[in-house]
Amino acid sequence: EVQLLESGGGLIQPGGSLRLSCTASGFTFENIGMTWVRQAPGKGLEWVSFITNAGGYTYYADSVKGRFTISRDNSKNTLYLQMHGLRADDTAVYYCAKDRGAVMPMHFLDSWGQGTLVTVSS
Amino acid sequence: QSVLTQPPSVSGAPGQRVTISCTGSSSNIGAGYDVHWYQQLPRTAPKLLIYANTNRPSGVPDRFSGSKSGTSASLAITGLQPEDEADYYCQSYDNSLSGKVFGGGTKLTVL
Numbered sequence A: 001e002v003q004l005l006e007s008g009g010g011l012i013q014p015g016g017s018l019r020l021s022c023t024a025s026g027f028t029f030e031n032i033g034m035t036w037v038r039q040a041p042g043k044g045l046e047w048v049s050f051i052t053n054a055g056g057y058t059y060y061a062d063s064v065k066g067r068f069t070i071s072r073d074n075s076k077n078t079l080y081l082q083m084h085g086l087r088a089d090d091t092a093v094y095y096c097a098k099d100r101g102a103v104m105p106m107h108f109l110d111s112w113g114q115g116t117l118v119t120v121s122s
Numbered sequence B: 001q002s003v004l005t006q007p008p009s010v011s012g013a014p015g016q017r018v019t020i021s022c023t024g025s026s027s028n029i030g031a032g033y034d035v036h037w038y039q040q041l042p043r044t045a046p047k048l049l050i051y052a053n054t055n056r057p058s059g060v061p062d063r064f065s066g067s068k069s070g071t072s073a074s075l076a077i078t079g080l081q082p083e084d085e086a087d088y089y090c091q092s093y094d095n096s097l098s099g100k101v102f103g104g105g106t107k108l109t110v111l
Helices: none
Strands: A003-007 A011-012 A016-023 A034-039 A043-050 A059-060 A068-073 A078-083 A093-100 A109-112 A114-118 B009-012 B018-023 B036-040 B047-050 B064-069 B074-077 B086-096 B099-102 B106-110
Touching: A003 A114, A016 A093, A016 A114, A034 A068, A034 A078, A034 A109, A034 B036, A043 A068, A043 A078, A043 A093, A043 B099, A059 A068, A068 B018, A109 B047, B009 B018, B009 B064, B018 B086, B018 B106, B047 B064, B074 B086, B074 B099
Parallel strands: A011 A114, B009 B106
Antiparallel strands: A003 A016, A016 A078, A034 A043, A034 A093, A043 A059, A068 A078, A093 A109, A093 A114, B018 B074, B036 B047, B036 B086, B064 B074, B086 B099, B086 B106
């Protein structure tokens, strides 16, 4: 059974930094591209970032480009999202998701974690 | 403003059929990229409902079906049940943004 467990969320001041983690199990992590999606309170889903299976290529939404960095450690079956320069509009539940594709962000998300809440506020 | 456009809400009585539209453009659905649908029950993570326009993952009832034509796609739900009350999102890929795009979501109310 696929399991994705996010951690690292919390309350952070504007301008601050935070690193989210997502620990995966139940599938061969190194073969699968991974995605972060976020959902602001009461709002819809927003794609944030994708990383290829080997970690060599990354893609970002314009709203986070230059501030967020996606990475992975295949030896630890763990996905990361390093967030800098956080703003109030980054407040959201952040989900990690298992992508159907390995090397391009054009596929669907077949498993999701339960999400971790990031609140940016002073 | 989402790249893919969905109606904010739809409703139907138990047993009825409803459809949810998802309209895109020439850089996403119209470019031939697949459309996928997710169901988000209250206070839970989204769940894959339909992939590659028309396919259901195992465990998804055949009451749920998808279609795609031109720059649009649709999700149909027949034989509405109270447990279908949820938010539904379409998703595709946009080649001008080089990333996934979602619809704004549609809240289904079962009357």
